[in-house]
Amino acid sequence: MQTPSHDSKRILRPARPWFIALSLFIALLLGMSPTRQWPFMPDWVMLTLCFWNVREGRTMRMKSAFFLGIIMDVADGAALGQHALAYVLASYTASSISRRMLWLPLAQQMLLMLPIFLVFTALQIFIRLMAGENFPGWESFISPFVTALLWPPVSLLLLLPQYQPEERDENRPIL
Amino acid sequence: MLSFYVALSAALFVLDMRFHALEFLRQGVSVIADPLQYAAQTPLRLAEEGHAYLRALEEAEEEIERLKAGQLAIAPEFNRLRQLQAENAELRALLALNQRESVSGQAANVLRSARDPFARRVYVDKGMQDGIVAGQPVIDDKGVVGQITRVFPFSAELTLLTDKNLAVPVQIQRTGQRSVAFGLGDGQMELRYMPTSADIVVGDLLHTSGLDEVYPSGFQVAKVTLVTRDIANSFASIIAEPLASVETRSAVIILNVHKTLQHPAEEETPGPPSRSRRKR
Numbered sequence: 001m002q003t004p005s006h007d008s009k010r011i012l013r014p015a016r017p018w019f020i021a022l023s024l025f026i027a028l029l030l031g032m033s034p035t036r037q038w039p040f041m042p043d044w045v046m047l048t049l050c051f052w053n054v055r056e057g058r059t060m061r062m063k064s065a066f067f068l069g070i071i072m073d074v075a076d077g078a079a080l081g082q083h084a085l086a087y088v089l090a091s092y093t094a095s096s097i098s099r100r101m102l103w104l105p106l107a108q109q110m111l112l113m114l115p116i117f118l119v120f121t122a123l124q125i126f127i128r129l130m131a132g133e134n135f136p137g138w139e140s141f142i143s144p145f146v147t148a149l150l151w152p153p154v155s156l157l158l159l160l161p162q163y164q165p166e167e168r169d170e171n172r173p174i175l
Numbered sequence: 176m177l178s179f180y181v182a183l184s185a186a187l188f189v190l191d192m193r194f195h196a197l198e199f200l201r202q203g204v205s206v207i208a209d210p211l212q213y214a215a216q217t218p219l220r221l222a223e224e225g226h227a228y229l230r231a232l233e234e235a236e237e238e239i240e241r242l243k244a245g246q247l248a249i250a251p252e253f254n255r256l257r258q259l260q261a262e263n264a265e266l267r268a269l270l271a272l273n274q275r276e277s278v279s280g281q282a283a284n285v286l287r288s289a290r291d292p293f294a295r296r297v298y299v300d301k302g303m304q305d306g307i308v309a310g311q312p313v314i315d316d317k318g319v320v321g322q323i324t325r326v327f328p329f330s331a332e333l334t335l336l337t338d339k340n341l342a343v344p345v346q347i348q349r350t351g352q353r354s355v356a357f358g359l360g361d362g363q364m365e366l367r368y369m370p371t372s373a374d375i376v377v378g379d380l381l382h383t384s385g386l387d388e389v390y391p392s393g394f395q396v397a398k399v400t401l402v403t404r405d406i407a408n409s410f411a412s413i414i415a416e417p418l419a420s421v422e423t424r425s426a427v428i429i430l431n432v433h434k435t436l437q438h439p440a441e442e443e444t445p446g447p448p449s450r451s452r453r454k455r
């Protein structure tokens with residue numbers, strides 16, 4: 001499978017709103033799983049939010065990033081607004097570079113996303129330091145790299161339901 | 176739109192951190208977030224429980240034997256303890272000292288630890304519904320574990336002794352000297368502001384002094400593991416390790432001390448030594 005281009009034989013349909021909501025919900029559940037021991041766990045919510053903002057920037061609202069952030073703050077026992085701020089800014093950045101990004105192959109998209117994940121993870125750590133917490137150690141900077149590495153597989157997975165063949169065969173209901 | 180949400184986040188952050196004014200919002204959101212989090216942790220918990228169940232069957236029998244033997248071993252001491260308690264009460268009455276407040280508590284299970292690597296905090300399965308209030312001390316079978324810091328409708332946040340923001344007033348068992356133990360955030364505690372000449376050695380036990388009227392006096396807290404006396408500093412650097420299995424336990428007791436919490440300013444237990452001196 002490859003990213004949609006002019007020589008592809010498939011049509012990329014707009015994503016269904018319920019599918020976007022479902023994927024964000026699953027990301028939220030993944031984000032809440034007990035992964036405190038492993039600093040290398042990716043930030044699933046940020047990844048999924050950025051993906052939909054790149055793909056469907058016009059339909060995504062910043063509201064969803066904000067409320068997902070608040071829920072993550074409460075789940076983490078973090079300062080209210082810490083995740084919310086990072087997610088809102090990451091969504092905005094992702095949707096603003098989306099036109100430049102969508103031309104590129106997935107590997108290069110991944111490289112473009114890496115600084116976004118890095119900067120906003122650093123922002124969260126900075127907010128924690130301002131709140132008077134200890135520095136969590138450099139290993140928490142592994143997480144944004146893992147998040148970026150997950151960009152290609154997650155993109156392919158989340159694009160899958162939108163692909164449709166050019167000629168639809170009525171006798172074959174599944175794609 | 177962007178600036179609106181950024182400003183809103185920043186405002187929330189300031190209100191929460193500086194003024195602690197958003198507990199109601201946190202409690203409201205936790206009604207949604209708690210079940211989600213419970214669901215998210217279910218797969219791992221089931222796997223752990225299945226594994227633990229198989230092992231537990233084998234271990235349970237051994238443990239029963241061991242506990243029976245242990246109970247037999249402490250029986251003589253326990254019998255004498257009753258008598259000592261009565262004697263102590265009598266002596267205290269003679270000295271016109273305040274009776275030590277008797278403590279009761281309710282058992283709670285640890286649900287999960289905060290996902291956040293910054294925090295030494297866990298969540299327990301008792302909340303507002305069970306009459307828990309913020310500030311209640313928490314112990315386990317070996318000693319003090321920490322303190323309830325936030326209460327949600329069905330759960331409560333327990334800040335562990337080792338958290339950077341927690342301090343416990345303690346007394347050195349051997350000498351009776353009072354001090355305050357601060358969490359270090361890495362599984363250890365520190366006694367700050369102890370002069371380099373202080374009489375303290377590795378292995379000294381610390382128990383709560385009861386001076387803050389949050390922790391009842393006499394509960395074991397920690398054991399001193401390192402004492403460094405550097406002439407360059409005016410204070411000795413003293414590291415202690417909590418006795419309770421602070422970072423790994425699964426069942427704890429939340430102590431009820433509502434009485435002392437509600438009337439902190441009254442003439443409750445201002446430290447036995449000063450009292451007795453005045454009376455003599």
